[in-house]
Amino acid sequence: MKKIEKSLQVQRIQLTDLEFQEAALKKALEDVEGKTQSHQKLISESEGMLSELNEMLQSIDLQDLDLEVVEKSLEQWDTKENVTIESTTLRELTSTPIHAKHSIDYERSIEAYIREHKLILSKEPFDDLMSQTQKKQILETVKKDYGYEGATCDQYDYIFATFSGLVSGLVDVFFVGSPTDSILQKWTDKKVDETVISFSKFIFNKDKKNGKQVKKAPDNIASAIGYLERRYKVNYDARYAKDLVMGDKVLNMSAKNHHLKSLGHSPDIIGLFFSILDQFTGKASFVSEGKILRLVPKDNSFELKGDTLVAKVIAGFFNWLGHLMSDIAGSSGTRGHINKSNGAGIPIPFYNLLQLCNFGSFDVNGDKKTLAELSVKVFEEGYDFRAGLTMAIPVAINELMIRVYFAFKSYFYHKKSFKESLPIGKNLNLQRMLIVGHGVLCLTDGVDAALRSKGQALLFATRLNLVAWVRLGFLGFKEAKSLYIQKMNELDLKKFDQDLEIEWTRIQKQIEEG
Numbered sequence: 074m075k076k077i078e079k080s081l082q083v084q085r086i087q088l089t090d091l092e093f094q095e096a097a098l099k100k101a102l103e104d105v106e107g108k109t110q111s112h113q114k115l116i117s118e119s120e121g122m123l124s125e126l127n128e129m130l131q132s133i134d135l136q137d138l139d140l141e142v143v144e145k146s147l148e149q150w151d152t153k154e155n156v157t158i159e160s161t162t163l164r165e166l167t168s169t170p171i172h173a174k175h176s177i178d179y180e181r182s183i184e185a186y187i188r189e190h191k192l193i194l195s196k197e198p199f200d201d202l203m204s205q206t207q208k209k210q211i212l213e214t215v216k217k218d219y220g221y222e223g224a225t226c227d228q229y230d231y232i233f234a235t236f237s238g239l240v241s242g243l244v245d246v247f248f249v250g251s252p253t254d255s256i257l258q259k260w261t262d263k264k265v266d267e268t269v270i271s272f273s274k275f276i277f278n279k280d281k282k283n284g285k286q287v288k289k290a291p292d293n294i295a296s297a298i299g300y301l302e303r304r305y306k307v308n309y310d311a312r313y314a315k316d317l318v319m320g321d322k323v324l325n326m327s328a329k330n331h332h333l334k335s336l337g338h339s340p341d342i343i344g345l346f347f348s349i350l351d352q353f354t355g356k357a358s359f360v361s362e363g364k365i366l367r368l369v370p371k372d373n374s375f376e377l378k379g380d381t382l383v384a385k386v387i388a389g390f391f392n393w394l395g396h397l398m399s400d401i402a403g404s405s406g407t408r409g410h411i412n413k414s415n416g417a418g419i420p421i422p423f424y425n426l427l428q429l430c431n432f433g434s435f436d437v438n439g440d441k442k443t444l445a446e447l448s449v450k451v452f453e454e455g456y457d458f459r460a461g462l463t464m465a466i467p468v469a470i471n472e473l474m475i476r477v478y479f480a481f482k483s484y485f486y487h488k489k490s491f492k493e494s495l496p497i498g499k500n501l502n503l504q505r506m507l508i509v510g511h512g513v514l515c516l517t518d519g520v521d522a523a524l525r526s527k528g529q530a531l532l533f534a535t536r537l538n539l540v541a542w543v544r545l546g547f548l549g550f551k552e553a554k555s556l557y558i559q560k561m562n563e564l565d566l567k568k569f570d571q572d573l574e575i576e577w578t579r580i581q582k583q584i585e586e587g
Contacts, residue, residue, distance in 0.1 A: 080183055224505035233478050234509035241471035241510070242517025249463055251535040252455030261463040262402075262415060266294045269402045273297035276304060276395070295408045298399050305395030307348065308375035309337045309357035317357065317368040324361055324368070329453045332400055333420045334359045334428065340397055340458060341422040348393035349386060352377045362445055363431030401458055418457035421539065424448070435530040442530075451534045464540040467514060475510050479503050501555060508548040514538075515545045 226234075248257045273291040277300060280287050291297035311317050312331045314324045324334070332338040336358040337348035347358040355373060359366045377392075379385035402408060403416020427448035435447045442450065476496035483494035496503055518538045526533035 224501040226502050226505050230506055231509060234475055234506040235513050237471050237474040238510035238513025241467040242514045244470060245467040245518050245538050246521045249467060252460045255463055257466055258463045261459050265402050265459050269398055270294060270297040272398050273300050294402060298402060298408055301395055301399030305392050305399060307392055307396050308355060308370050309335055309351040311357055311370055317370055322366055324359055324366060329417050330449050332417055333425055333452045334361050336360055338419050339425050340419055345393055349389040352389045360425055360428040363429055418459050420452060421458055421461035437531045447530060450531055454535050456535055461540055464538045468541050468544055471510050471514050475506050504551060508552050511545040511548060515541050
């Protein structure tokens with residue numbers, strides 16, 4: 074930008090110099106033209122008088138000539154205006170063209186011109202370079218090209234978004250429900266089991282190929298989980314508080330909820346961080362009742378593999394991922410053994426952060442529970458990662474319907490290009506339709522949960538589609554941000570800078586090409 078500012082200011086100074094010269098030249102030409110016309114008039118008058126004199130001389134007899142009359146006529150001619158031409162002086166032109174074959178030479182020429190003419194450049198060049206009218210026009214153009222416009226959805230967009238949200242809401246009500254009575258949950262559990270078995274077979278074949286002593290390939294969910302548990306052991310996999318050196322600390326944990334309270338079992342960036350931290354330090358991190366606890370496992374035989382720091386980090390990552398796969402479908406002790414129980418899986422991403430919310434009062438079977446305690450009870454009812462996948466189905470249906478509608482309408486009705494019609498990226502109309510659709514989905518889900526729970530906090534929470542509500546909250550935040558930016562008349566500065574860079578590159582290329 075500094076290079077552009079200097080170049081524009083120098084060009085503006087040269088242009089001003091030329092404008093002064095042009096004005097002076099026009100004034101000189103006007104003066105010359107005025108004097109020429111005046112002289113032509115005198116010449117015409119003189120020619121007329123000479124013609125009259127000639128006629129008079131021809132008609133006068135020299136013998137009868139009255140010399141006094143002739144002298145008086147000559148005196149009158151002497152009083153006529155003399156013909157004079159004044160010269161107009163033009164000031165010397167100081168602006169010389171700046172020539173350069175390359176952008177670097179051009180920049181040097183600009184700097185040399187500034188030094189030679191001792192120019193003092195303004196700190197606000199664009200303010201000085203433009204008139205008020207030009208500033209107003211540019212401001213309107215910039216706002217039009219780079220300003221944030223509001224959504225322009227029509228009635229059909231809102232109708233379809235509402236319809237999509239209602240359809241998705243009905244899918245949630247009748248096919249998702251709660252983990253205890255969900256129809257789609259059975260399909261999700263089956264797909265998760267198949268994924269775990271396939272993953273365990275893949276790891277088994279890799280180990281066998283690398284020469285490890287492995288006997289039988291996993292052929293069911295229990296054996297697959299057991300193989301992965303042995304293959305990816307971690308030091309933070311304590312099931313009870315008695316497996317840890319507690320000291321004076323208190324941790325209410327059981328086999329049903331230890332995946333929730335162990336931070337390393339969270340399938341998100343938080344879980345990855347604490348998993349690697351625990352593997353490096355030999356401790357185990359837990360969150361319970363608003364507190365984060367760092368405890369030492371009694372069985373401290375775990376050793377992180379790797380000779381270098383990078384190797385240890387990579388090994389820690391694969392231990393975290395492999396151990397999550399061993400727990401996502403429950404434990405080997407419950408799957409396939411105890412009344413066909415699904416066991417306790419891993420939590421929904423970031424769900425364990427609710428353990429920090431040790432406030433509120435909810436009635437759970439006659440006992441008052443905080444939000445942290447309520448979230449534990451909900452998890453124990455089967456509200457785990459598999460339930461989260463099931464809850465994501467109506468959300469995905471809603472997203473797909475609205476995005477397909479948006480793409481087809483943009484391409485076939487508004488006649489936009491294929492690229493502009495893609496239902497991705499930042500588009501305020503698409504964002505508005507999504508927030509309406511997910512709002513209707515959440516409204517349907519909330520009404521159903523309220524009616525079926527009959528005031529029971531635990532039942533209400535298990536029937537609530539957390540994935541849909543989180544998605545709605547995220548869209549609501551984006552909508553609020555867009556409305557704020559629109560109200561503040563802010564500009565898309567990133568796009569503005571990109572266009573300036575493209576234009577400056579084009580100018581440099583033209584200069585280099587001559």
